[in-house]
Amino acid sequence: MADHTDPFSSSVIPFQLPEQVRAFAEKGVTQAREGYAKLKDAAETHNSTVEAVFNTATKGATEVSSTLLDIAKTNTNAGFDFAQSLIGVTSPAQAMELWSGFAKSQFEAFTGQSKQLAELSQKIAAETAEPIKTGANKLFQPAA
Template structure:
């Protein structure tokens, strides 16, 4: 019969299994921690890109507003200088054609800028996701 004062010994197989489990838990924690940190970095990059995009879009809208306002004042000045109804009609028609062309170009430019902003804003998410789902080697 074993003496109650004998120290308890853990079998070598149980000890090895426990050590392996602890090691795997540490590795998994490190991977989880890295993924969380990368996720935070990706979120910060998304907000930064979105903020820059909103600024660029707003600046473009302001530029267009200034250009359109200036064109409106130029039109009014030309209209006031018209000497006849025929001249006024020609000035009005020319201005209308120019503005339709300008509005179409501005709409196209805004659409392209919006697409660029969306792409740049989504890039950190795409990069982070591709890193997260890379095959384990």
Template sequence: MAETKIEPKMEPKSVAEAKSAEAKPADIKAAKPKAPAAPAAELDLPVAMRDIAEKSVAQAKEAYEKIKSAAEETTDMIEDTYVTASKGISDFNVKALEAMRANINASFDFTRAVMQVKTLSQAVELTSSHIRKQFEALIDQTRELTELAQKIAADTAEPVKAGVEKVVKPAA
């Protein structure tokens, strides 16, 4: 014989209970009572706080503009310094190469002259004359290169000096 299973009989639910049981979690959240909306007057900030906030924003904008301006000026100063230094170094290198070329040409001229010497006294005289001329040339070349290096240093430092003076004078 087959056994029959008897399930307990459930009590019928009321219509409200049935709807509540079928409700989804999203429906439950939607069904929660909402807080009453605050009147618009209560959400407005007091006038004093609004003024403080507006002043703070204005001060922040002003500080940003000052920082931006200072950064642009600093960038310009660095660019000017770099351009001046680059041009100065280029000029210095050209002058040094000219001096080197003159010294090499003098050495070749001396070598040619020594090859044509017939006596020891002519060789001594030629050598002493060459050494004296080269020493004088070296002094002149050193003086010119030193003056040029000093000019380059002064010209390169000028934009930095002007920038520092511009910052220091308003602070004083």
């Protein structure tokens, strides 16, 4: 027994969409699929970009750590060498001369080490930014 007031009743005549409405709906579905595909590609590109940035940053951090350890080792050895030199000092004048030479060499070493770290930091920043730049260029290519 079908209820004629119930639009979901099985006895209701199926509704037919006009051809123009159907074509419009199909076009909308096609555009939605294309938009989804573009969004998915952009997301995958973005994920690989983030992964590349983290990999580059990790390598850079390892390089900085290694450089800092080398610098610490060099400075520690210089300090021990200086301390050992002080043991053989026989006069205050000789100690001052030794200390003055050590201070000068340490200042020069510090200047060189600072320059080395600055160059390394710039290199790492450029290498880390490269995947971002590449990803942005892929994502925002001008329409052909």
